[in-house]
Amino acid sequence: MKTIYKIGLTCTALIGLTITGCKKEKFVELNTNPQLIDVITPEQQFMNAVASIQGDRFEAYYDNFRGIMPWMQMLTPLAGNSVTFISESGSLRNVRYGIFYPAVGGNLTDVEQLIRKMSAEEQAKRVHEVEIAKIVKAYYAFYVSDISGSIPYTDAFMVRYGGTETPKYNTQPELFDILDAQLKSAVTTLSATQPVAQTSFGKNDLFFQGDVAKWIKVANSTRLRIAMRLMKRDAAKMRTKVLDILAAPGGLIDNANESWIFRANANYADGGDWSAGNLRAPRPIVDFMYTNSDPRIRFFYQENLFSQTNFDLAKAQGKVPASSNFDPRRYYGVATSPDASAAPDFAKFLNNITITVRNASGQSVPQVMDTLSLIQPRLFAAGENGGTGMNAFPLITYPDVCFMRAELAARGVTSESAESWYNKGVEASIRLYDDLANKAKIIDRTGAANYQAVTATEISNYLAKTPVKYDAAKGLDQIISQAYLNFFKQPNEAWAIFKRTGMPNTTTVVALERIIASGTEQSIPRRAALSIPSITNLNYQNITDAYKAMQADPDFGQGPSDITGRVWWDKK
Structure with missing residues (x-):
């Protein structure tokens, strides 16, 4: 004791x-x-x-x-x-x-x-x-x-x-x-x-x-x-x-x-x-962030290994066709749908090549070249x-x-400015992840330090992109989408x-x-599976009574273990 x-x-x-x-x-x-x-x-x-x-x-x-x-x-x-x-x-x-x-x-x-x-x-x-x-x-x-x-x-x-x-x-x-x-x-x-x-x-x-x-x-x-x-x-x-x-x-x-x-x-x-x-970066988010120059992309994910230097080595070593052109895009995500990621048109992204590079000691070592991005592990x-x-x-x-606050305004629950709170939210989210990435000391795929501070210009440019610039006609969609990224x-x-x-x-x-x-x-799960208590559990009666009460709601699903069922607030 x-x-x-x-x-x-x-x-x-x-x-x-x-x-x-x-x-x-x-x-x-x-x-x-x-x-x-x-x-x-x-x-x-x-x-x-x-x-x-x-x-x-x-x-x-x-x-x-x-x-x-x-x-x-x-x-x-x-x-x-x-x-x-x-x-x-x-x-x-x-x-x-x-x-x-x-x-x-x-x-x-x-x-x-x-x-x-x-x-x-x-x-x-x-x-x-x-x-x-x-x-x-x-x-x-x-x-x-x-x-x-x-x-x-x-x-x-x-x-x-x-x-x-x-x-x-x-x-x-x-x-x-x-x-x-x-x-x-x-x-x-x-x-x-x-x-x-x-x-x-x-x-x-x-x-x-x-x-x-x-x-x-x-x-x-x-x-x-x-x-x-x-x-x-x-x-x-x-x-x-x-x-x-x-x-x-x-x-x-x-x-x-x-x-x-x-x-x-x-x-x-x-x-x-x-x-x-x-763990891989997902294609839907990566595509949106890359297309719209979202500064958070470099905090969420790591670039693939196809740098200009590695691409040139791959060419010189005959690992890619001599006619190949360098792709400056370094962020690619995996298709999130199982069938899509297994489809032939996507399979090429999962086929890596190996080149020979020189390490810090000058020794020749193999380097697997991965086309797809990974999650930033230190975040x-x-x-x-x-x-x-x-x-x-x-x-x-x-x-x-x-x-x-932006969502509540967009729904008319409050009289505040949805646009103002939305813009504040986007900027605050970018600055939050800038701070988190800096303090986490994020790295690139080689293990080297890779933090690059966000600039005010990056934020203003992002907010000016058509899918990001606030539009009241689709404001709720934009607010939810940015909250999701946040x-x-x-x-x-x-x-x-x-x-x-x-x-x-x-x-x-x-x-x-x-x-x-x-x-x-596929249906996305909506709640946790609830464990069935043993009859010897001291609280067996209260647990089973609670489960029965929840099951009285048809939205709860087929039973305690049904993860596609819903808790009370998640009404259909």
């Missing part, structure tokens, strides 16, 4: 503003031993919760790289998508559920309960800490419910404090109301003047180091994201909530410095299951191949908020905006491919 406590303190001492030497698994150990609650502070337990949010590498490996991102045509495997890539078992494991129960939800509950055990004087000093913990807990509960539907929440996480071992499930409509009320209450409390000076999470707050004003903006911005999920279920209710949120004290995230992003040093995500290496794992840059995991960013590092939100709006699709500004496998068009 003492040993684990010392580990916790050591990590606290080393962590500073980012995760450094301690492995992320250490942060959840305290939650598994209830006796340790007596020796840990609320501030340390808040840090443990925050570190756990992004701490499971399987979410990157299974849920993002092999589930959501291929489904949303954001990447493919090396040889393109297989004919079974949508139905493959295990492609989406709903890892977030296991992160929330018990680590994130439990640790954040501990923060509040530990403070409640203190004297009235000490509790009065920690009102802000309680509310900030509630904001994070509400956000992550929403994130879990987003693809799972009903989840235990109001009865959950209280076993060590005399609560039930069999928590009832909150339905998604109940939960959305509960979370909205909690976030709104947090904003009210954090905006009010407290009678005594407040303590701060300080460096234990790995997001904002206890900056209350920024947490107020995060709470309001989270409310806005949740409210927009109501669009298909209850547009009138969504509008009422949106207008209430826009009038809330403290406002929304309003600049890049207020973006809610978890940042950690290179060894937090250093390859392995975090790795985006050997997702800064520690890839010994990298020393900074990892970033966005939750809600300034461009996210810009695009939400969510490259937030695949759940790309998936959500597709489910909520039906865009992007085959006819939108960013035109995706029809996903055809063995001649049959």
Whole structure:
């Protein structure tokens, strides 16, 4: 017990503003031993919760790289998508559920309960800490419910404090109301003047180091994201909530410095299951970005290996016909439809050649020449191949908020300028990825440093391109398409905006491919498969009751495991 406590303190001492030497698994150990609650502070337990949010590498490996991102045509495997890539078992494991129960939800509950055990004087000093913990807990509960539907929440996480071992499930409509009320209450409390000076999470707050004003903006911005999920279920209710949120004290995230992003040093995500290496760039996005000179293309993807020098060597070595002309385009993506990537007219892109080049030592070595682009690996794992840059995991960013406000204006929900918020969103997104790529120390295919800063001219030229320049007649399409590109590092939100709006699709500004496998068009999954509980599960009755209630909605699908079914907010 003492040993684990010392580990916790050591990590606290080393962590500073980012995760450094301690492995992320250490942060959840305290939650598994209830006796340790007596020796840990609320501030340390808040840090443990925050570190756990992004701490499971399987979410990157299974849920993002092999589930959501291929489904949303954001990447493919090396040889393109297989004919079974949508139905493959295990492609989406709903890892977030296991992160929330018990680590994130439990640790954040501990923060509040530990403070409640203190004297009235000490509790009065920690009102802000309680509310900030509630904001994070509400956000992550929403994130879990987003693809799972009903989840235990109001009865959950209280076993060590005399609560039930069999928590009832909150339905998604109940939960959305509960979370909205909690976030709104947090904003009210954090905006009010407290009678005594407040303590701060300080460096234990790995997001904002206890900056209350920024947490107020995060709470309001989270409310806005949740409210927009109501669009298909209850547009009138969504509008009422949106207008209430826009009038809330403290406002929304309003600049890049207020973006809610978890940042950690290179060894937090250093390859392995975090790795985006050997994952291909997708043709639809690459074609749009290249054609329109989107500056983000060099941050998302790596150029192929057909430089002028390598092309000349290939010619000299007889690897390509002497009559061949150099192609200056260095970004090509894989067809995302399995049938398209297997078609003869595309197969040539997958046929690599090998040339001989001289390495740094002057030795002749083989070099495989690959026509297609890869995902920029260090954008997702800064520690890839010994990298020393900074990892970033966005939750809600300034461009996210810009695009939400642009969409609401384009739909007539608000009287704001859709064009103004759209233009702000595009520029903010480009600058966000410029910053992420710089800090991640991105590399080219040879492993050499490859960051090139964005210029103001590039941004203005991009905004002037016909498909990008705002046109009210297709404004909603443009807004959704740009939001989708912005969510490259937030695949759940790309998936959500597709489910909520039906865009992007085959006819939108960013035109995706029809996903055809063995001649049959495929249906994109819309939720996580829910595991069937064992009869010996202590909470068996509540789980099965929750499943039955969800199945009463015909949109839910054929059963808990039907990934083409829908959660409540995703109404047909």
